[in-house]
Amino acid sequence: MALKLHGVAMSTCTARVLTCLHEKEADFELVPVNLFAGEHKQPAFLAKNPFGQIPVLEDGDLTLFESRAISAYVAEKFKETGYDLIRHQNPKEAAQVKVWMEVESQQYHPAISPIVYQFFVAPLHGKTPDEAIINENLEKLGKVLDIYEEKLSRSKYLAGDFYSLADLFHLSYTYYFMKTPRANLINDRPHVKAWWEDISSRPAFLKVASGMNFGEE
Ligand code: GSH
Numbered sequence: 744m745a746l747k748l749h750g751v752a753m754s755t756c757t758a759r760v761l762t763c764l765h766e767k768e769a770d771f772e773l774v775p776v777n778l779f780a781g782e783h784k785q786p787a788f789l790a791k792n793p794f795g796q797i798p799v800l801e802d803g804d805l806t807l808f809e810s811r812a813i814s815a816y817v818a819e820k821f822k823e824t825g826y827d828l829i830r831h832q833n834p835k836e837a838a839q840v841k842v843w844m845e846v847e848s849q850q851y852h853p854a855i856s857p858i859v860y861q862f863f864v865a866p867l868h869g870k871t872p873d874e875a876i877i878n879e880n881l882e883k884l885g886k887v888l889d890i891y892e893e894k895l896s897r898s899k900y901l902a903g904d905f906y907s908l909a910d911l912f913h914l915s916y917t918y919y920f921m922k923t924p925r926a927n928l929i930n931d932r933p934h935v936k937a938w939w940e941d942i943s944s945r946p947a948f949l950k951v952a953s954g955m956n957f958g959e960e
Contacts, residue, residue: 745770745771746764746769746770746771746772746802747771747772747800747801747802748764748771748774748798748799748800748813749774749776749791749797749798749799750775750776750797750798750799751775751776752773752951752954752955753954753956754797754798755856755859755915755916755919756796756797756810757773757810758918758951758952758955759810759914760800760813760814760817761773761950762947762948763818763828763911764817765947765948766818766825766828766911766945767824767825768821768824768825769821769825778797783795783797792808798810798813799813800813800816800817802816811848814908814911814912815829826906826947828840828908829908830905830907836902836903839902840909843907843909843910844912846901847909847913848912850887851884853883854887855884855920856916857876858877858884858920859920862919862922863919877925881925884928888928888932888935889932891935891938892933892934895934895935895937899938899941900938900942901938906941910938911942911948913942914948914951917929917943919955921939
């Protein structure tokens, strides 16, 4: 039975899982959730994720939420097909993948997500993007990217000389960030820029990016 992913193609967290599913060439069905109608806050959806957020993955009797945990499950379940995202045959490389997955979630995400929110989501709620929040987080993001620049001068990807789930986790938020007037934070750092151009041009992500039209016509 095909996996069922409940979510919306333009959502960053859904896009993270979709990219992973495409990399693994997994058979799945995307079940749309009507966020504007509040479907994710209704009992039927809350039974799948009590936090009332997308995405949710159903694999038979297994129900999962949290996009990074779902992606890790998909990468493990389909470790023999598609691209190996977790270096499952090399414990030391696999450990480095886990380190940089944590870095994305603990360092990169907290800085980039408020910026993306202010540029793309706040206007949907009739609010002007808050410059103070944007600037404070640009500063944080710049410091994180300085560390990335140094790391990426020593290895082609974050966990080593191989693309992995750690790189993949960065795609969806960075994709929207690159549409803001502050894309220079990436473009001014040559190794980060080369890394971004490489990971964002993988066929699995291009498929997903074609559905990410948040905040655009
Ligand atoms: N940490 C969660 C994950 O990675 O899955 C975050 C999930 C999340 O924030 N989902 C957003 C959502 O459902 C869409 S990207 N927003 C609607 C809401 O929170 O009401």
